[in-house]
Amino acid sequence: MIITKQKNFDELLRMMDGQRSVFIVGCGECATTCRTGGEKEVAEMSLKLAENGKTVTGSVVINAPCLELDTRRVLRQNKNLVDKTEVILVLACGAGVQAVAEAVECSVYPGCDSLFLGNVFRHLYFYEKCSTCGECVIGSYGGICPVTRCSKSLLNGPCGGSVKGMCEVDNKKECIWIAIYDRMKKSNSLDKLAKVLPAKNHSAGTSPGRVINGV
Numbered sequence: 179m180i181i182t183k184q185k186n187f188d189e190l191l192r193m194m195d196g197q198r199s200v201f202i203v204g205c206g207e208c209a210t211t212c213r214t215g216g217e218k219e220v221a222e223m224s225l226k227l228a229e230n231g232k233t234v235t236g237s238v239v240i241n242a243p244c245l246e247l248d249t250r251r252v253l254r255q256n257k258n259l260v261d262k263t264e265v266i267l268v269l270a271c272g273a274g275v276q277a278v279a280e281a282v283e284c285s286v287y288p289g290c291d292s293l294f295l296g297n298v299f300r301h302l303y304f305y306e307k308c309s310t311c312g313e314c315v316i317g318s319y320g321g322i323c324p325v326t327r328c329s330k331s332l333l334n335g336p337c338g339g340s341v342k343g344m345c346e347v348d349n350k351k352e353c354i355w356i357a358i359y360d361r362m363k364k365s366n367s368l369d370k371l372a373k374v375l376p377a378k379n380h381s382a383g384t385s386p387g388r389v390i391n392g393v
């Protein structure tokens with residue numbers, strides 16, 4: 179899922195400077211899980227905007243705003259309210275914001291910052307384990323991704339700077355190379371780690387990404 183955090187409210191007000199009427203769109207999936215754009219956060223945002231002189235024309239929590247056809251359909255259903263508004267504020271990731279922007283003509287602003295593709299460990303604990311590099315290499319590392327989880331994205335062993343198992347770049351994070359070593363030891367595949375692997379093919383991660391008809 180996409181991990182988001184809500185933008186600072188003053189920044190939102192600055193974006194909407196000179197515009198009075200606002201319609202709010204939330205997200206029933208990732209932003210609900212992150213508590214940045216679910217029903218509760220949309221209601222709180224409505225209240226806060228009203229207290230700051232904005233007219234909230236309406237709001238809706240779309241199941242997943244990144245599903246573009248669904249988003250268009252829901253906004254069409256709310257056309258009478260959307261037509262009365264100068265601004266749509268989207269409490270979702272950047273993909274959701276852009277889906278909304280492509281469905282309407284008024285100003286569309288992001289209410290959240292998108293942080294990373296995250297695994298959910300438990301409620302409100304999110305970890306980045308994959309950065310969607312375009313060519314997955316974790317078969318060589320016991321199923322653990324050094325591209326994302328090593329601060330230096332090292333592919334041929336640790337940098338040697340780890341202190342007491344923690345990363346030298348950020349001592350609040352474990353050195354992932356210890357986890358890679360332990361895991362490969364358990365699966366009797368340490369011999370694979372002895373091989374020097376070629377540099378990562380970064381051209382595989384083409385951006386903007388595009389998959390058409392599954393290809």
Ligand code: SF4
Pocket residue numbers: 307308309310311312313314315316323324325326
């Ligand atoms: S190697 Fe690439 S695709 Fe595989 S987990 Fe790491 S970042 Fe994701």
Ligand code: SF4
Pocket residue numbers: 327328329330331332335336337338339340341344345346347352353354355
């Ligand atoms: S200490 Fe470990 S995780 Fe941190 S940069 Fe070095 S090898 Fe990577």
